[in-house]
Amino acid sequence: MMKRILVTLPITEYHKKRLERNVTNCSFQYVPLSEVTIDMVQNSEIIVGNVPVSYISASNNLELLQLNSAGADAYILPGVLSSGTILTNATGAYGKTVAEHMFGIMMCLQKKLHLYRDDRVTGEWNDYGTVTSISNAIVTVIGLGDIGLYFAGMAKALGAYVIGIKRRKSDCPKQVDELHLMEDFYEIIPKADIIVSFLPNTPSTYHLYNAEFFSKMKNTGIFLNGGRGSAVDQDALLAAVQNQDISAAGLDVTDPEPLPSEHPLWKEKNIMITPHVSGSYHLPETLDKIVEIAAANIENHLAGTPLKNLIDFETGYCK
CATH class of the missing domain: 3.40.50.720 (NAD(P)-binding Rossmann-like Domain)
Structure with missing residues (x-):
């Protein structure tokens, strides 16, 4: 079955090629975060980006949520992710x-x-x-x-x-x-x-x-x-x-x-x-690093090998 991958980052063609380079049997959907709908989220097996928590609603389809942030606090709350969803963050990019x-x-x-x-x-x-x-x-x-x-x-x-x-x-x-x-x-x-x-x-x-x-x-x-x-x-x-x-x-x-x-x-x-501007994508190479983390985790998830930056739901930190 073809897996659906939703990407909400403001990425370039270069980034798209990196994400898709080593991935087969998957369909990528690139949508700005402001245009993401609840149906897009609910129908995706893999998501890259901090989609609204209310859209996830413990989706049973969602296998991997790769955040574009280091903080994961909103996503570890009870009822947000199903027990089968893997949560990873962007530690290392910021x-x-x-x-x-x-x-x-x-x-x-x-x-x-x-x-x-x-x-x-x-x-x-x-x-x-x-x-x-x-x-x-x-x-x-x-x-x-x-x-x-x-x-x-x-x-x-x-x-x-x-x-x-x-x-x-x-x-x-x-x-x-x-x-x-x-x-x-x-x-x-x-x-x-x-x-x-x-x-x-x-x-x-x-x-x-x-x-x-x-x-x-x-x-x-x-x-x-x-x-x-x-x-x-x-x-x-x-x-x-x-x-x-x-x-x-x-x-x-x-x-x-x-x-x-x-x-x-x-x-x-x-x-x-300063208004929480130290991170985000103000330094362009930060986005490059996030895409690299996401690409590696998508590849590892599909191959069944260990992922980077796995979040511990008890502590909110990487394991």
């Missing part, structure tokens, strides 16, 4: 783009460039005083997946001492000087000049960064979040910055998204916000 984006925000905050950029609007000529350097800074990276390791590698290359925190015990990667587990979380926080999080949205990460967390940071510290907005208690973060319990914060993710225009986070001068 390391460079997200890490570089968050690194840029960090450098802006360290050098107070956000304040000088704001002065352009009013034409003021101010001197905001002392700045900090990444060289010899203690940088703590929470979440050492593809993105976290890329960020850690850049920080270490510029002379930072990098502390990594992850869920499971492993050998210390070369990008990290010191490795700890989440159980050491509160012991590590006071040491850091910069703390950056790349954690997904799971029950265990919800409001992990709360008033207690910010109270343990250095008052000169910078907090960055490039993972999911739900990990941060935003009221606690705002209070920490306003009370100068920490120096500044940089967010590419918020809760909710979009962040309402009247939200007080927008008004705080020492909180830099």
